[in-house]
Every structure is written in structure tokens, then in C-alpha cells.
Amino acid sequence: MSRRFWLGVVVSAIFLILFFGQIDLRQTADALRDANYWWLFPAIAVYFIAVFFRALRWHFLLAPMKSVPVSRLYPIVVVGYMANNLLPIRLGELVRAFFIWRKEGVNKSSALVTILIERVFDGVFLLFMALVIWPFLPVADLLKDFSDNINVPQGLVIFLASAPFILALMVFFAVALSARAGRLVTRITLRLAPGRFKVQASSLMGGLIAGLSVLRSPRRVLITVLLTAPVWLGEATMYYLISLGFRLELPFHGLLLTTSTSNLATSLPSTAGAVGPFEYATRLTLEALNVAGEQAAAYALALHVALLVPVTLLGLLFLWLQNISLREIIKRPGSPTEENGTA
Numbered sequence: 001m002s003r004r005f006w007l008g009v010v011v012s013a014i015f016l017i018l019f020f021g022q023i024d025l026r027q028t029a030d031a032l033r034d035a036n037y038w039w040l041f042p043a044i045a046v047y048f049i050a051v052f053f054r055a056l057r058w059h060f061l062l063a064p065m066k067s068v069p070v071s072r073l074y075p076i077v078v079v080g081y082m083a084n085n086l087l088p089i090r091l092g093e094l095v096r097a098f099f100i101w102r103k104e105g106v107n108k109s110s111a112l113v114t115i116l117i118e119r120v121f122d123g124v125f126l127l128f129m130a131l132v133i134w135p136f137l138p139v140a141d142l143l144k145d146f147s148d149n150i151n152v153p154q155g156l157v158i159f160l161a162s163a164p165f166i167l168a169l170m171v172f173f174a175v176a177l178s179a180r181a182g183r184l185v186t187r188i189t190l191r192l193a194p195g196r197f198k199v200q201a202s203s204l205m206g207g208l209i210a211g212l213s214v215l216r217s218p219r220r221v222l223i224t225v226l227l228t229a230p231v232w233l234g235e236a237t238m239y240y241l242i243s244l245g246f247r248l249e250l251p252f253h254g255l256l257l258t259t260s261t262s263n264l265a266t267s268l269p270s271t272a273g274a275v276g277p278f279e280y281a282t283r284l285t286l287e288a289l290n291v292a293g294e295q296a297a298a299y300a301l302a303l304h305v306a307l308l309v310p311v312t313l314l315g316l317l318f319l320w321l322q323n324i325s326l327r328e329i330i331k332r333p334g335s336p337t338e339e340n341g342t343a
Helices: 003-021 025-034 037-062 070-086 092-104 108-136 142-150 154-177 179-192 195-216 218-245 252-265 277-288 293-321 326-334
Strands: none
Touching: 003 277, 003 293, 025 293, 037 070, 037 108, 037 218, 037 293, 070 092, 070 293, 092 108, 108 154, 108 195, 108 218, 108 252, 154 179, 154 195, 195 218, 218 252, 218 293, 252 277, 277 293
16 A cells, blocks of 8 residues: 555544544434435535536536537546545546546546646635635634644645645646746656656656646636536535535535535545545534534534435446446556557
8 A cells, every 4th residue: 555545544534533532422423313314315416416517617628639528528527536435545536537538538648637627726716715705704713723623833724725726726837838848847757757667757748738738728717717616606505405404504605615624625635535634624614603513523424425425326327337347447547648549
């Protein structure tokens, strides 16, 4: 197992200890038992509508390489999320790149870059949404409580949450818009690559730079931004509907903030499905919104199950319909330099 895998296990364990160690488990179980789970049905339906907007956004990002109908991208997006929920260290991104190559012949390196662009735009949008909503909610001590609980200074928490997305966005645009920057990144990569992997690294960088070509079009960048909004507004609606089942009585913008903090927490290294950071960030945010800790914890657990289980089951169904095993796609994504149509 890789160091990153064990780091994820340790991080998840720490956050689960923080999550369960600060609540009354019996009261949490009572809150889970008393919830109205009928709200899960419209909530899950709304979530899959948000997945449609993810597929539509990916359609525009892939368009410079190949125009793939949204109807064919939707199952691939679902399979990628299924893999992220079942496999460690976010291997679902590689699985999605492999799947689009296998089904549509899109270069895997280029496809992977478009997926990374999605992640960066998601992170920046979530940060922006949190900053806009923050002044309108009584959550002044949320960041302080979080930094105190994990024993990390507030400034460092803000830096760790925002720097990776902003830095990645800057690098992506620099490489996409400047041929010199692209050559520099390629030269550094080839210099760092072991001798026997230089040919593969060169092919990989070619695919990566091709994937970044979408950022040269202001129209496509604007479309990506505009389609990111319904993705997260849809997921926030899911949060809101499930909150009704737990009688949290929170305004929608309170659930928008919860959507931001819980999903930003999943960018931390953790086990498959981001178990631990998601629950803890959700509970801490709701407590800052004056929700009782046990009620918040019960909601966080039910919400995470609703986010993970349906899309995982649907992803496995899509694999079964395509006569592809999960074991096969786990073994195959490790060849990112394979070109279209090669085995």
C-alpha cells in the first residue's frame, strides 16, 4: 500500500474520533431513528439531476477533443463517482479517464486533465460560495472552533483549503495560454522522469496539454463556470431536503454553507468516500448554525449515506450492463499514455 493510502486512513481515523468523541451516541441513534426518511427520495432524485449537469459540463470540456453526447457521458460520470466511493486515493478520476478512452476513444491523459479542471473549478466555486454566504449567517466562531479542534492555526486552515485550487487554476491557465509555459512544464517533467519512462512522460504531457486547450476559449470557460453553479445548487437542494427529514429548520443559505464546508473537507487525504472529514465538517458547520450536536451528527451520517450509496449502486449497474468488472477497470487505468484505439 502507498504512503498516501495510509495517510488517508490516519486522517479519516482522526476525524472519525473527533466526530464520535464529542457527541452522545445514544442521542445520535435516537435522532437517526426519529428522522423522516421519505425526504430521501426527492433528495436523491435532485442529486442525480445535479449529476446530469456534471455530465453536461464535461461535454463542453471534452468538445475540443471529441463531441460526446451527454447521454453517453452520464454513465461514465456515475461510474467515476462509484469508483471514488469504493477505491482509495480518488482512483475514480483515473477510472473515468480509462472509461471514456475505452468507450469513446478519447486520449486518457487529455480526459484526465478535463476532470482535474472540473475539480479545480468546483473547489474555487465552493470557496466563493462560502465567502459570499458567510456574512449572512451566525458562524463567526466556526473557523476558530475547527482550527482549535484540529490544533491548526486559522490562517493555515484557510491556506490549506484555498491554495491548492487557486494554484492549480493559475498553472492550468498559464500552460493553456502560453506555449513557453507548456514547454517549461514539459521540460521539467522529462528531467524529473526516470530514463526508461521519458517516452511515456513525453506522451503523457502531450495529452495533458491538449486537454488544457479548453481553457483557451473564453466561451468554454464561461460555460464551465455557469454549469458549475447548478451542480452545487442541486447538491445543496439535496442537503436541504434531507434536513427537512431531520427537522433542522435551517434556511437554504445555511445548507449552502454546509455544502461548501463539507465538500471542501473532502479534498483532504482520506479513505474512499472521504469518510471522516465529510462527517466532521458537516457536524461542525451545523453546530455553528445552532443545531444540537447529536442532531447534526445524525444528519451528517444519513446525508453521507445518501450521497454514497445510490450513485455507487447505479455505477455498478452501469458496469454490469456494459459487461465490465470493477476488477478490470481497477487494473487497466494505470496506462495513461495509451493512445486512441490501442490496447
